[in-house]
Amino acid sequence: MVKEALTERANLIEIAPHLAYPFPIMLPIYKYWQIPYFWAGIKMYDFVAGKQKLKSSYYLSKKKALEKFPMLKKEALKGALVYYDGQHDDARMNIAIAISTARMGGSVANYIEVLELHKSKDENGKEVVSGARVKDRITDKEFNIKAKCIINATGPYTDHIRLMGNKDDQKICQPSQGVHIVLPDYYSPEDMGLLDPDTSDGRVIFFLPWQKVTLAGTTDVACEVTDKPSPSENEIQFILSEVRNYLHQDVDVRRGDVLSAWCGIRPLVMDPNKSDTQSIARNHIIEISENNLITIAGGKWTTYRHMAEETVDKAIDVCNLKTTSGCRTKGLMLDGAHGWSPTLFIRLVQDFGLENEVAKHLASTYGDKAFKVAKLATLTGKRWPVSGKRLHEEFPYLEAEVRYAVREYACRAVDILARRTRLAFCNVHAAEEALPRIIEIMTEELKWSKSRQQAEMEHAKQFLRREMGLDLGAGTSSVPINFTKDEINMYVKRFKSLDYENKGFITVNDLRRYFKKIGERVTEDQLHDILNEVDLNKNAQVDIGEFLQLMSALKSGNVSNSRFAKAVLKSSELDRIPVERSGGGV
Structure with a gap:
């Protein structure tokens, strides 16, 4: 399996060099025994790769490791091992494969849902799958498709399609979800990643x-x-x-630094003898049902081409398909790769007056098709850049890419945000800000009605909220601080009344003292919950900024049921000195 993956990795980098490339990954070492252990492992990895090896792995001293990765935790660090793997733009790779298929005569249909499989008798009287009833998810129209052979390559939906063929089939896939988050660029160096093969619960983190x-x-x-x-x-x-x-204590890893978060579903092949998903094999299987439905399940991105070759070979044999040649996909350049070179972006800068960052992005995303995108770019009206209006000022994505994406099967606004550009993945808030302009451009291209525009807006916002983490961590963090000078002074005073040791932040200990002072019984779990609801950075501390954020949210009505806020208000009431005890009055 490893040999196959390494061979396919080398092929992927060859056929799409603008999208896939070698990338160094560091394994920090904090115990001396790990040095020979990991060293032997990565050198065996190099040996198995043979000629397909990207670059040789190597050892870094503690000093060199910290030079490469200065935010790494220094304490107990012994050194690091670096090995090379491949990195690619998975969304663009998927589009490149689809476009390459269409250019070679294949038919590609987007937003098509299978409703049922049709069956008929073959020449021997055997019932076999012979087509499908499908639905266009954009227009809601249904139609039939005839087929000599049906291949089920639907990832997490593998068993859903298999059960259409035979409702009595046992499930062969165990879906597993994996969450990823995006942090600002300063959390990692520009040219190296980090991997921890032994986390607190035995999984891998990177x-x-x-x-x-x-x-x-x-x-x-x-x-x-x-x-x-x-x-x-x-x-x-x-x-x-x-x-x-794994980061130095000076690096404050804050919840507020999470720019985006999403969850993907892995279609893992299930081992019926084991229950935990970590023991499920990542390799693929090909299943032939009694009615000739061919299912390819499991596997991973790196080996997609080899999986397809094996599956089509099986389909030819099982369904008696006629061929004119054997498989030709190994070494076949994907769309955009033919005229690409590492210096192609320079021509984009010179020919179209694009910004350097934008030109590099277009070249590394579209390859030699970047010129087609650049031709769609509008003039900026500035001395520099001459052309290329951005969708969002923080990212190199152009408005022209939206127009080009429509020509590459993009049908909905979400397609642009998540499946053509990576804006939703890079920063969900930036994606939300760019959404209205994306819908405007798609309306110009696709002649959308007002109702369709509204539907796209609602659909995209729901996607960002539910699937990209926009709702998580929301609440007080999205409310601007809006106080008068006197109000700020008042709230700072309240903050200091809870900050018993004048530390500059409030902790669980401060809350514990406060509730004891007022005679209210609160459990330890309740104390932590009260702190956690306002602790935006999730560092077990509430600083003055977070405190003011909550008070502003309370004032504006965005938060009404905060137990922390109620404690603050009660504290301010207790601190008031009645007139009759103040020494004043008449």
Whole structure:
């Protein structure tokens, strides 16, 4: 399996060099015995790769490791091992494969749902699958498709399609969900990732530079298949906790730094003898049902081409399909790769007056098709850049990419946010800000009605809220602080009344003292819950900024049931001195 994956990895980098490339990953070492242990492992990895090896792995001293990864935890660090793997733009790779298929005569249909499988008798009287009833999810129209052979390659929906063929079939897949989060770029160096193969619960954690931000993950939990998988706050906190374990104490890993969070479903092949998802094999299987439905399940991105080759070979044999040649996909350049070179972006800058960052993005995303995108770019009206209006000022995505995406089967606003650009993944708030303009451009291209525009807006916002983490961590954090000078002074005074040791932040100990002072019984779990509801950074401390944020939310009506806020208000009432005891009055 490893040899196959390494061979396919090398092929992927060859056929799509603009999308896939070698990438170094560091394994920090904190125990001396791990040095020979991990060294032997990665050198065996190099040996198995043979000629397919990307670059040789190597050892870094503690000093060199900290030079490469200065935010790494210094205490007890012995050194680090670095090995090379591949990194790619998975969304664009998927589009490149689809476009390449269409260019070679294949038919590609987007937003088509299978409703049922049709069956008929073959020449021997055997009942076999012979077509499907499908539905266009955009227009809601249904129609039939005839087929000599049907291949079920539907990932997490594998068993859903299999049961259409035979409702008595046993399930062969165990879906598992994995959550990823995105952090600002300063959480990782530009050219190296970090992997921890031994987290607190035995899973693997990583954080990598990706799309000018830092990608961190992942979790691995058995789940049910859903069209709208959502990340949970607990999973986000788990990843942040593991990231904290590997970063220097000077690096404050804050919940507020999470720019986006999402959940994916892995279609793992289930081992019926084991229950935990970590023991499920990641390799693929090909199943032939009694009615000739061919199912390919499991596997991973790296080996997609080999999986397809094996599956089609099986289909030719099982369904008696005629062929004119053997498989030709190995070494076949994907869309955009033919005229690409590492310096292609320079021509984009010179020919179209694009910004350097934008030109590099277009070249590394579209390859030699970047010129087609650049031709759609509008003039900026500035001296520089001459052309190329951005969708969002923080990211290199152009308005022209929306128009180009429509020509590449993009049908909905969500397609642009998440499946053509990576804006929703890089920063969910930036995606929300860019959404109205995206809908405007798609309306110009696709002639959408007012009702369709409204539907797209609602659909995209729901996607960002439920599937990209926009709702998580919301509440007080989204409310602007809006106080007068006197109000700020009043709330600062209240903050200091709870901050018993004048530390600059409030902790559980402060709350414990406060509730004891007023004679109210509160359990330890309740204390932590009260603190956690306003602790935006999730560092077990409430600083003055978080405190003012909550008070502002309370004042504006965005928060009405905060137990922390009620404690603050009660504290202010207790601190008031009655007139008759103040020494004043008449």
